[in-house]
Amino acid sequence: MFLLYQVIAAAQNILPADEKILKEKEDSLKTHALKLVQGTSANIRFESDSIFTKIFVRALKTPNSFSYPFDSLETISKIYATDNSFRIFTWQMVVNENLVRQHGAIQMNTKDGSLKLFPLVDKSDVTVKITDTIADNKGWIGAVYYKLIETENNNQHYYTLLGYDENNIRSNRKIIEVLSFTDGFPTFGGRYFSFEQDTVKKPITSRYIMEYKKDAGPRLTFDNDLQMIVFEHLESETGEPKKKWTYIPDGDYEGFKWMNGKWVHQEKLFNQVTAEGKEPVPSPIKDSEGNTIEENLKDNISNQKDPEDTTAKKPPVKPKTAAKPKKKVNQ
Numbered sequence: 001m002f003l004l005y006q007v008i009a010a011a012q013n014i015l016p017a018d019e020k021i022l023k024e025k026e027d028s029l030k031t032h033a034l035k036l037v038q039g040t041s042a043n044i045r046f047e048s049d050s051i052f053t054k055i056f057v058r059a060l061k062t063p064n065s066f067s068y069p070f071d072s073l074e075t076i077s078k079i080y081a082t083d084n085s086f087r088i089f090t091w092q093m094v095v096n097e098n099l100v101r102q103h104g105a106i107q108m109n110t111k112d113g114s115l116k117l118f119p120l121v122d123k124s125d126v127t128v129k130i131t132d133t134i135a136d137n138k139g140w141i142g143a144v145y146y147k148l149i150e151t152e153n154n155n156q157h158y159y160t161l162l163g164y165d166e167n168n169i170r171s172n173r174k175i176i177e178v179l180s181f182t183d184g185f186p187t188f189g190g191r192y193f194s195f196e197q198d199t200v201k202k203p204i205t206s207r208y209i210m211e212y213k214k215d216a217g218p219r220l221t222f223d224n225d226l227q228m229i230v231f232e233h234l235e236s237e238t239g240e241p242k243k244k245w246t247y248i249p250d251g252d253y254e255g256f257k258w259m260n261g262k263w264v265h266q267e268k269l270f271n272q273v274t275a276e277g278k279e280p281v282p283s284p285i286k287d288s289e290g291n292t293i294e295e296n297l298k299d300n301i302s303n304q305k306d307p308e309d310t311t312a313k314k315p316p317v318k319p320k321t322a323a324k325p326k327k328k329v330n331q
Contacts, residue, residue: 013064013067013113014063014064014065014067014068015063015064018062018063018064018065019068021059021062022059022062022065022068025055025056025058025059025062026059026068026070026072026073027072028055029052029055029056029059029070029073030072030073032048032049032051032052032055033048033052033073033074033075033076033091034075035048036048036049036052036075036091036093037075037091037092037093037094042094042095042096045093045094045095046093049093049103053103056089056105057117060105060107060115060117061115063113063114064113065107065113065115066087066107066108066109066110066113075091076089076090076091077089077090077091077144077145077146079145079146079147079148079161080148081148081150081159082148082150083150083157084109085108085109085157086106086107086108086109087106087107087109088104088105088106088107088120088145088148088161088179089104089105089106089107090102090103090104090120090142090143090144090145090163091103091104091144092142092144092165092166094166097168097169098168098169099125099168100165100166100167100168101122101125101142102120102122102124102140102142102143102144102165103120103122103142104119104120104140104142105117105118105119105120106118106120106137106186108184118137118185118186119137119138120137120140120142121137121138121139121140122140122141122142123135123138123139123140123141123142124140124141124142124165127139127141130207130209131205131206131207131208131209132205132206133189133206133207134187134188134189134190134206135187135188135189136185136186136187136188137186137188139188140188141175141177141188141189141207142165143161143163143164143165143173143175143177144163144164144165145161145162145163145177146162146163146164147161147162147221147222148160148161148162149161149162149222149229151258153260153261154261156180156261157180157181158178158179158180158192158261159178159179159180160176160177160178160179160229160263161175161176161177161178161179162174162175162176162177162220162221162222162229163175163177167211169214170213170214170245171211171212171213171214171244171245171247172211172212172214172216173209173210173211173212174209174210174212174218174220174231175207175208175209175210176193176207176208176209176220176229176256176263177189177207178190178192178206178207178263188207189206189207190206191204191205191206191262192204192206192207192261192262192263193205193206193207193208193256193262193263193265194262194263194264194265195264195265196264196265197264197265197266197267198265198267199267204262208256208263210231210234211244211245211247212234212244212245212247212248212249213237213245213246213247213248214245216234216247216248216249217249218231218232218234218248218249219231219232219249220232223255226255226269227257227258228255228256228257228266228269229255229256229257229263230253230254230255230269231253231254231255232249232250232251232252232253232254233249233250233251233252233253233254233268234247234248234249234250235247235248235250252268252270253268253269253270254266254267254268254269255269
């Protein structure tokens with residue numbers, strides 16, 4: 001609520017003439033924002049993405065544009081830092097069935113209302129060691145972000161982002177990414193993910209990536225009560241741990257807790273044991289006669305949202321299945 005008040009209050013700084021310009025540009029952006037996701041061919045999606053980006057940058061150059069919400073751009077994720085120092089836009093474009101790229105930008109909240117923008121360049125398909133890479137905005141490991149968690153250590157602010165990546169034809173990924181700023185410039189990644197408390201010690205990593213079977217849909221969220229990142233544990237359903245596209249939730253939960261400037265892994269959060277024969281399986285969207293099961297369809301869609309979770313305390317025995325990427329991106 002406080003953040004909403006800040007945004008609304010700041011919006012009063014936009015002059016009526018500038019607000020009119022922003023509304024006109026937003027109307028133009030809506031069509032291209034839909035086409036870059038829903039376009040029936042790669043050429044249509046590429047063209048829409050190019051036009052959208054050009055118009056969007058011109059719109060952001062309007063004085064005090066940081067205060068303009070762009071609410072009608074439903075396929076574009078818009079996440080604000082809790083201290084209101086910046087906002088981050090992300091979206092995805094399907095190049096082909098085996099390659100999805102994310103695009104985005106960080107807009108800083110400047111005192112004079114001028115534009116300070118860092119474009120995000122997705123380099124995930126050419127990065128060799130994704131979990132160990134530390135990069136600026138031009139070496140970004142792409143994701144569509146749906147949650148931001150702000151932490152602090154030694155007077156340094158850290159912004160942990162939870163994101164989704166429709167990786168390829170066989171698997172999806174969810175990513176935990178730490179964003180920080182040095183001398184006003186963004187850095188993605190760092191030695192923040194520690195496994196020092198695990199039974200079997202593993203090296204510290206720069207980000208955490210969950211890769212899993214296309215229709216598995218494991219939960220990844222931040223639990224406000226526990227003050228922890230909470231996610232479902234994954235295992236290969238075929239007993240082939242090197243094949244990430246075979247991973248599904250097994251009913252257990254694990255997490256990360258912020259401790260002394262690091263996210264420290266917590267191996268098992270709950271003592272629930274999944275009964276034999278109750279292992280996680282996909283919830284069908286169609287019945288045996290080919291009719292849509294409305295309740296399962298709703299569950300599939302809601303699984304891509306980020307609930308302000310008390311559900312982590314009562315993990316479901318049968319996790320729901322993730323649907324195809326939503327056409328609407330919720331903050």
